[in-house]
Amino acid sequence: MGKDVLEGISTNEWQELRDRYVASAVGNGNRHIAEKAEGAIVTDIDGKRYIDFAGAIGVQNVGHRHPRVVEAAKKAMDHYIHPGFNVIMYPSYIELCKRLCEIAPGDFAKKALLLNSGAEAVENAVKIARRYTGRQAVVTFNRAFHGRTNLTMSMTSKVKPYKFGFGPFTSEIYQAPYPYYYRKPEGLSNEAYDQQVIDAFESFFLNTVAPESVACIVMEPVQGEGGFIIPSKRFVSYVRDFCTEHGIVFVADEIQAGFARTGKMFAIENFDVVPDLMTVSKSLAAGFPLSGVVGKANIIDACDIKGSLGGTYCGSPIACAAALAVLDIIEEEHLTERAEKIGSVIEKRALNWKETYAFVGDVRRLGAMAAVEFVQDKKSKTPDKERTGQIVQYANEHGLLLLNAGIKGNCIRFLSPLTITDEQLEEGLDIIEKAIEVVQ
Ligand SMILES: Cc1ncc(COP(=O)(O)O)c(C=O)c1O
Numbered sequence: 001m002g003k004d005v006l007e008g009i010s011t012n013e014w015q016e017l018r019d020r021y022v023a024s025a026v027g028n029g030n031r032h033i034a035e036k037a038e039g040a041i042v043t044d045i046d047g048k049r050y051i052d053f054a055g056a057i058g059v060q061n062v063g064h065r066h067p068r069v070v071e072a073a074k075k076a077m078d079h080y081i082h083p084g085f086n087v088i089m090y091p092s093y094i095e096l097c098k099r100l101c102e103i104a105p106g107d108f109a110k111k112a113l114l115l116n117s118g119a120e121a122v123e124n125a126v127k128i129a130r131r132y133t134g135r136q137a138v139v140t141f142n143r144a145f146h147g148r149t150n151l152t153m154s155m156t157s158k159v160k161p162y163k164f165g166f167g168p169f170t171s172e173i174y175q176a177p178y179p180y181y182y183r184k185p186e187g188l189s190n191e192a193y194d195q196q197v198i199d200a201f202e203s204f205f206l207n208t209v210a211p212e213s214v215a216c217i218v219m220e221p222v223q224g225e226g227g228f229i230i231p232s233k234r235f236v237s238y239v240r241d242f243c244t245e246h247g248i249v250f251v252a253d254e255i256q257a258g259f260a261r262t263g264k265m266f267a268i269e270n271f272d273v274v275p276d277l278m279t280v281s282k283s284l285a286a287g288f289p290l291s292g293v294v295g296k297a298n299i300i301d302a303c304d305i306k307g308s309l310g311g312t313y314c315g316s317p318i319a320c321a322a323a324l325a326v327l328d329i330i331e332e333e334h335l336t337e338r339a340e341k342i343g344s345v346i347e348k349r350a351l352n353w354k355e356t357y358a359f360v361g362d363v364r365r366l367g368a369m370a371a372v373e374f375v376q377d378k379k380s381k382t383p384d385k386e387r388t389g390q391i392v393q394y395a396n397e398h399g400l401l402l403l404n405a406g407i408k409g410n411c412i413r414f415l416s417p418l419t420i421t422d423e424q425l426e427e428g429l430d431i432i433e434k435a436i437e438v439v440q
Helices: 011-021 067-079 091-103 118-133 150-154 190-207 233-246 267-271 317-332 335-356 385-397 422-439
Strands: 034-038 041-044 049-052 110-115 137-141 173-176 214-219 249-253 277-280 291-296 360-366 369-374 403-405 411-414
Touching: 049 422, 067 317, 091 110, 091 291, 091 317, 110 118, 118 150, 118 214, 118 249, 118 277, 118 291, 173 190, 190 233, 214 233, 233 249, 233 267, 317 335, 335 360, 335 369, 335 422, 369 385, 385 403, 385 411, 385 422
Parallel strands: 137 173, 137 214, 214 249, 249 277
Antiparallel strands: 034 041, 041 049, 110 291, 277 291, 360 369, 369 411, 403 411
16 A cells, blocks of 8 residues: 555544554554644644643653754755764764763763664663673662663563563663652651661662672663652662762663753752763654763773674764754753743642542652652552553543553653643643543
8 A cells, every 4th residue: 555545544544554564562652643743732633632741751851843953853964864973973973972971960071872762772881881890780770661672671670561471581680679758668757768778779789689790770860661759869879879889880861851851951960969871862852763871981981892882873963963952952941940840830730639539649750750649549559550541541532642650550640841831731731630530
């Protein structure tokens, strides 16, 4: 069937074709077909309009088709599409590495390399840490998500859908405890709970893996797929110090939390901690596939054999041009401040829901990285995946693109563009409020 034949077909017909030709395991939030996306609004081929609280899963911090991103990408295409950095260099790759080194935290010499996807960035951070330390083990955390390749799937927690039936997994991957204040033992203060998690973290290095075998600890400064779980400053700085003490490379995975989402350019900056390496992707290039590893030059350059890092499509010049525009937009449109404002609006509304409904268990946020956790009741805190699913479904059917999160799938997360208008934000929150009323 040629393109002409496919034009003008209905949503239902697309759905049939999708079912027939597209792998079933590829996820879709809903059954609609996008026609256009602009700012925080997506429209489908039936002319239905959606407020976007998903942002392509955290990709659209500057909004869909920001005019400056579109212009930069078009301009880049007037030069070339892909000469291949491994074959002949081009300025935007070098310029973007320079910009990433300048904005990454840390007062030391830095370098960067560019890749395609988030998982690929994480894979490369691990490769670099192994080469630098000469060690093999990798530590991640409970509830972590780092990707779908064999290594990153092994570093990820959630079995279904991410790992089930896909083994054998990579060896030498270990998962350490990570705090979850909403689910701490009853009666324990946050400080006492922090100590409990730190004690468990220390035992982990006695019972499970020796620190001197560990190449890197990879941490999401705020857990994304895990349910937007925010650790304490104390825990994050404890892990940082532990790495320093034991010569372990500390990697902050900023793929979902980075680029102004949490009210800082990078989430790790909220914890006054400087990582050795950071992985970046998603909102970096506003939808063009691009990722990177940035951090200490001496660690990155421990990989000293030419060709040992990189790949055919890594650092596409179109994506690099888009990313350079994104970094300007974040700065010039003050998106870190905007993230805090958006987060406070969400929080205010969500705290009202928490007060009103027994099944709204927790509201948490760092900047605009906000989540609401649904439970059967406030006392038992039993995760309510079913009701969360109903809320997400209602939203998707009533003009709001919304995602869930959490190991038990019982949280909704807010990943709207940071360029969303106040009116659009309120309109999206109204839809969630209605959804909550309907499912109560
Ligand atoms: C924290 C984190 N790391 C890694 C990844 C993997 O990125 P990708 O899907 O681009 O491979 C994700 C994706 O959601 C993520 O949230």
